[in-house]
Amino acid sequence: MANSRSGDSMTDRIVRVLETFSDDRTMQTATEIAGRAELPLSTAHRIVGDLVAAGLLERDEDGRIRLGMRLWELALRGSSALRLRQAALPHMERVQSQIREHTQLAVLEHDEALFLERLSHPDAGANITRIAGRLPVHASSSGLILLAYADPTVRERVLAGPLRAVSRETVTDAVALRALLTSIRRRGYVAAPGSIESVSTGVAVPVRDRGEVVAALSVVLPRDADPTAALDVLRDAARNTERDLRALR
Incomplete structure (x- = not known):
């Protein structure tokens, strides 16, 4: 995976995005994710968009983000x-x-x-x-x-x-x-x-x-x-x- 200017890999950034979700924080905006994952807003929007397209995250009608069903499905396999x-x-x-x-x-x-x-x-x-x-x-x-x-x-x-x-x-x-x-x-x-x-x-x-x-x-x-x-x-x-x-x- 390509590294950012700060030296963290794309995998590191994706994990940080996913780890912003918790029991008490199941829905977030992309801006909130950016702040909690310590990512530039443009980077967070791009990663969130890619994860939504892959089904790992889902976006509701108000633009808020939650964990996707495909993430749960993949986690259970094997x-x-x-x-x-x-x-x-x-x-x-x-x-x-x-x-x-x-x-x-x-x-x-x-x-x-x-x-x-x-x-x-x-x-x-x-x-x-x-x-x-x-x-x-x-x-x-x-x-x-x-x-x-x-x-x-x-x-x-x-x-x-x-x-x-x-x-x-x-x-x-x-x-x-x-x-x-x-x-x-x-x-x-x-x-x-x-x-x-x-x-x-x-x-x-x-x-x-x-x-x-x-x-x-x-x-x-x-x-x-x-x-x-x-x-x-x-x-x-x-x-x-x-x-x-x-x-x-």
Whole structure:
């Protein structure tokens, strides 16, 4: 790809354009994209126009831009996330029907917990996670599972900080977090009260593929709920997901 005068490649600029979209910012003007992507207005208009023509972005009748369906389609083709979600979803549905609380599937992506799926019950409590949303890997129960079993270089990079607090109870001390991760590996699960919402406890277990932890299954319980029943159901769901992952190879 050709480089700009600033030295960034066309691929870099396209990625910056796409990364201006978020859970809370699904529609933008080309001018807003230019500012957030730190691109000249003419460059942003040209890239946006090309991406719209390719179907990766869409333009509404008012000229605002959103992510295109073709981007979603291409992302799913051959994606390991699609295989993982396909294996996990039936078992997540069983967890959700029994526990009747938010049930989530997350993977480690760029030192964050990326949520691939979330099932919710109308009476479930507070939960800030969204499908395709991210949380700091040290903050949520899913993230703590993923960090505990991550490659040591990833773990050390995260422990080096900064460790941002999502709530008053998020573990942000590196020594305490290291001890917590060791405990998670020993027990094979985590129950994290208040790390995201003060009224909730996240409970999570690992999902393995070929011996490697590739995901975390979690539920979000009321703060004072006993996690024992949820852990039993989650462990069963993780085992069944692992079995179905083998069948999908």
